[in-house]
Amino acid sequence: MGTLAQAKPAALAKAVGALGALPDFTWMRRPEAGGVMVPGRMGGTGAAFNLGEITVTRCALKLASGEVGHAYVQGRDKAHAGRAALCDALMQTGRADEVKRLVLAPLDAARAEARRARAARAAATKVEFFTLVRGEDA
Amino acid sequence: MYVAVKGGEQAIDAAHDWLAEERRGDVAVPELSVAQIREQMALAVNRVMAEGSLYDPDLAALAIKQARGDLIEAIFLIRAYRTTLPRFGSAQPVETGQMACDRRISATFKDAPGGQVLGPTFDYTHRLIDFALAAEGEPPVAREGEANAEAMPRVTGMLGRDGLIQQEAPSDEAPPDLTRTPLEFPATRPLRLQALTRGDEGFVLSMAYSTQRGYGRNHPFVGELRIGAVPVEMEIPELGFAVEIGEVVLTECETVNQFIGSKTEPPQFTRGYGLVFGQTERKAISMALVDRALRCEELGEDNLGAPAQDEEFVIAHSDNIQATGFLEHIKLPHYVDFQAELELVRKLRSEAMAEHREAAE
Numbered sequence: 001m002g003t004l005a006q007a008k009p010a011a012l013a014k015a016v017g018a019l020g021a022l023p024d025f026t027w028m029r030r031p032e033a034g035g036v037m038v039p040g041r042m043g044g045t046g047a048a049f050n051l052g053e054i055t056v057t058r059c060a061l062k063l064a065s066g067e068v069g070h071a072y073v074q075g076r077d078k079a080h081a082g083r084a085a086l087c088d089a090l091m092q093t094g095r096a097d098e099v100k101r102l103v104l105a106p107l108d109a110a111r112a113e114a115r116r117a118r119a120a121r122a123a124a125t126k127v128e129f130f131t132l133v134r135g136e137d138a
Numbered sequence: 139m140y141v142a143v144k145g146g147e148q149a150i151d152a153a154h155d156w157l158a159e160e161r162r163g164d165v166a167v168p169e170l171s172v173a174q175i176r177e178q179m180a181l182a183v184n185r186v187m188a189e190g191s192l193y194d195p196d197l198a199a200l201a202i203k204q205a206r207g208d209l210i211e212a213i214f215l216i217r218a219y220r221t222t223l224p225r226f227g228s229a230q231p232v233e234t235g236q237m238a239c240d241r242r243i244s245a246t247f248k249d250a251p252g253g254q255v256l257g258p259t260f261d262y263t264h265r266l267i268d269f270a271l272a273a274e275g276e277p278p279v280a281r282e283g284e285a286n287a288e289a290m291p292r293v294t295g296m297l298g299r300d301g302l303i304q305q306e307a308p309s310d311e312a313p314p315d316l317t318r319t320p321l322e323f324p325a326t327r328p329l330r331l332q333a334l335t336r337g338d339e340g341f342v343l344s345m346a347y348s349t350q351r352g353y354g355r356n357h358p359f360v361g362e363l364r365i366g367a368v369p370v371e372m373e374i375p376e377l378g379f380a381v382e383i384g385e386v387v388l389t390e391c392e393t394v395n396q397f398i399g400s401k402t403e404p405p406q407f408t409r410g411y412g413l414v415f416g417q418t419e420r421k422a423i424s425m426a427l428v429d430r431a432l433r434c435e436e437l438g439e440d441n442l443g444a445p446a447q448d449e450e451f452v453i454a455h456s457d458n459i460q461a462t463g464f465l466e467h468i469k470l471p472h473y474v475d476f477q478a479e480l481e482l483v484r485k486l487r488s489e490a491m492a493e494h495r496e497a498a499e
Contacts, residue, residue, distance in 0.1 A: 002369070002382030035192065035223040036383065038370055039231040039313055040335075040413040042327065043392065044292060046306025048231045048313045049328035051335055052191040052415055054370060054384055056226055070376050072226070074384025075194065115238060116285065122240050123283030125256040129248060 004084035005073040007107045015103040016083045019095075024064045025086065031059040031078035057081040067092040161206050175199035184387075184416025185209055189458060190216025191317070191336040193386050193415050210338075210458050217459050220317075228312070229372040230380060234390045234413065235292055239366040241417075244293045246359045246394055252290030257365060293362040294392050294409060303394060303407040323450045330432055330453055334425045335414050337456030343420060345446045345456075346427035354431045354444030358393035358410060365389045365417050389414050391422040395430050398437050408437055428452060 004012065016022070035053035042049060058072045059081045069089025071081045090099045162169065176183055176199035186198040190213045198216060205211035241257025244250040256262075258280075297303040313328040321329060334342055349356055367387050373380045391412035399405035410430025412422035431446040441447050455461065 001374075005381070005383045006369075006385055033223065034226040035220060036226050036370070036372055037228040037315065038193070038386065039228065040234070040331075040388075041231045041306070041308075042331065043294060043306035043409055043411050044234045044390065044413075045295075045308060047309035047311060047328065049331040050228075050313050050315050050317075051232070051332070051388075051413060052188070052193060053220060053223070053225075054229075054386060055192065055194040055197065055223065056383055058226060060376065070374065072372065072374055072381070072383045074370070076197070117282070118240060119238065119285035120282035121280045122255050122257055123285040124281040125241075125258075126283060127254040127256065 001071070001084070001088060003104050003107050003111070004071065004087055006111060007080075007084075008110075009075070009077045009080040011107060011110055012080060012083050012087075012103070015106055016087065018102045019090075019098065022086060023090070023093075025061040025069075025089065026064075028060040028062050028068065029058070031057050031081045033057045033076045033078070036072075059085050061085050061089060063089050063093070065093065161204075170203060172196060172199045172203060175202050181417060182207075182209060184418050185339060185421075186212045186216055188415040188418050188421060189213045189336055189338065190220065192216050192220045210462055214459050214462070227372060227375070229370045229383070232368045232370065232386070232388065234364070234368060234388060235295075237290075237364055237366040237368050237388070237390070239290055239364050240387075241365040242290050242362070243364075244360070244362045246361050247293060247296070250290075250293055250296070250362075252288050255290075290364070292392070294394065297361070297394065297407060301404075301406060304398075304409055306409075321453065323453070325449060325453060327429075327433070327436075330449065331411065331413075331425075331429060333453045333456055334412075334428055337425075338458035338461070339418070339421045339424070341456050341458070342424040342428055345431070345452055346424035348444065349427055349431045349446045354434065354442055354447040356408075356410075356427070356430050356434075356439075357396045358427055358430060359395070360423060360426075361392045361394040361409070363389070363391045363419065363423065365419065387416055389416065389418045389422040391419075391426040393423075393426040393430055398439075400438075408433070 007015075034056055036056045037053050038051050039048040040051045041047065054074055055076050056072055056074055057076055057078055057080070058070075059078070060068060060070045061082070062068050067089045069085040069087070069092075071084035071088060073081045073084050087099055087103055090096065176195050179199070179202065182202055183195050183198045186201055186209055187193050187195065190198065190201070192198075197219065198212065201212035201215040202209065204215060239255060239257075241259060242252060242255045244254065248254070294303055298305055313332070314326065316329055316332050321333070325333075348354070365387070367385050369382045370384045370386055371380045372383050389412075393410040395408045395410060397405040398408055408430065410426040410428075410433070412425030412429065414422045414425060428446055431444070432449050432452060434441050434447045445451055
C-alpha cells in the first residue's frame with residue numbers, strides 16, 4: 001500500500017493500464033478527499049506536536065469475487081485512489097503475482113531511482129575538508 | 139448625515155472581472171501553468187504550504203496563481219480550503235532521524251558523521267543578478283557523487299550520549315491542536331511549536347533576530363540543519379495497522395544553546411527546535427530561536443520582558459491570516475461607526491469653543 005500511495009498518479013495509471021482487463025467492483029466508499037494531521041517530535045525525539053495537515057484521498061471497493069481493497073493516498077486525485085484500492089484488492093486474488101510484476105515492481109524501481117538520483121546529487125555537494133598545517137605544528 | 143445603504147453589487151462584479159483580467163496580464167505573454175509554478179516557484183509554494191498548514195504542492199501553486207503571487211492571500215486561500223476538508227485522522231509522528239537528506243549541515247561539528255552536505259543552497263552564491271536566466275536555455279546538469287548509505291545521526295544525539303545536552307522527554311501523548319481548540323494562555327510548548335511552524339515567516343524571523351540583537355539573548359549555535367523527505371505513516375482504521383500514505387519534505391533545525399544546571403544535574407546545553415513543511419530554512423532556524431526564547435522560564439532563566447520571551451505576544455501575533463484579517467477589515471465600510479465619531483468630535487469642538495468664548499468674555 002505504501003508503494004501505491006507514494007506512486008505518481010501518472011505512473012500508477014500507466015502501470016495499471018499494463019494489467020489489461022480489470023475486474024468489476026462496487027464502491028464500499030467512493031473516493032473522498034480529506035486531511036490527515038502530521039505530527040513532529042520536539043527535538044526530533046521528544047513529545048509530539050502538530051506540524052500541519054496533508055491532503056489524502058481514501059476509498060474502499062469490493063471486487064465481484066468478494067475481495068476488498070482499501071486506499072489512503074496522498075493528494076486529491078480520486079482516480080489515483082481508485083486505482084490504488086483496485087490493486088490492493090487484486091493483491092488478494094490469483095492475479096497478485098501479475099500486480100507485483102507489472103505494477104509494484106516498476107513503481108518501486110522508479111521510486112528507488114528517484115531516491116538514488118537525489119542522494120547522488122546530495123553526495124556531490126558533500127564538503128571534503130582539507131586541513132592547512134600551521135607553522136608551529138610543522 | 140450618513141445612513142447605512144445597500145449597494146455596490148455591480149461595482150463588485152466589475153471589480154472581480156477586472157481582477158481576473160489583470161491576473162492574466164498581457165495576453166501576448168504565455169499564461170503560467172500551475173505545474174510551472176509548482177516546479178519553478180518551489181520555495182514560494184513551500185512557504186504557502188507551511189503557513190497555510192496544508193502540504194499539497196499543486197494546491198499551493200494554484201493558490202499562488204489565483205492570488206497573483208500575493209503569498210499571504212494564497213495562504214488565506216489554503217487555510218480556507220483546509221477548513222472544508224474532513225479530518226481522516228492523525229498520522230504517526232514523522233521520524234526526522236530517518237530523513238533522506240538533500241541537505242544536512244552542522245555549525246558545531248565539522249566532522250559530524252554523515253558529513254556536511256550542502257544541497258541545493260543559495261549559500262555561497264554572490265547574490266548577483268544572473269542575466270543568463272532572462273534568456274531561455276538549458277540549466278547545467280547537477281553533478282552526481284557517490285551516495286553511500288552512511289547514516290546521518292543527530293548532532294544533538296551525539297551530545298546527548300555524553301549528557302552534554304538536555305534530553306527531550308519522549309511521550310506518546312496525543313498533542314493538542316490549535317485548529318480544533320481555541321488557544322489559551324499560558325499555552326504549552328506543543329501548541330507554541332504548532333503556532334510557530336504555521337506562523338508568518340517575516341514575523342518569526344524578526345522575533346528570532348531580536349533575540350540575537352540582545353532582547354532575550356540565548357546564544358544559539360545551529361547544531362544541525364537538515365532538509366529532506368520523510369515518509370508519513372498512518373494507522374488505517376479499516377486495516378488495524380500502519381501504512382505509508384505519503385511523503386513530505388521537511389526542514390528541521392536544532393539549536394544548541396547555553397547552559398543550565400542544578401544541584402542534581404551538572405551544567406548542560408539547552409535546545410531550541412524548528413520543524414517546517416518544505417525547504418524553508420530561514421523559517422526553521424527562526425522557529426528554533428523563538429522556541430528557545432519562549433522556554434526561558436521553563437529553563438529557569440530570568441524573563442527580561444523581551445518581546446521574544448513573551449508567549450502571548452509572540453503566539454497571538456504570529457499568524458498572518460489573523461493579522462491580515464483584522465488589519466484589512468478597517469478598509470471596509472465603517473460609515474456608521476465613523477458617523478458616531480464625527481458627531482462626537484463636533485460636539486466636543488462646539489463645547490470647547492463655547493468654553494473658549496466664555497473665558498475670553
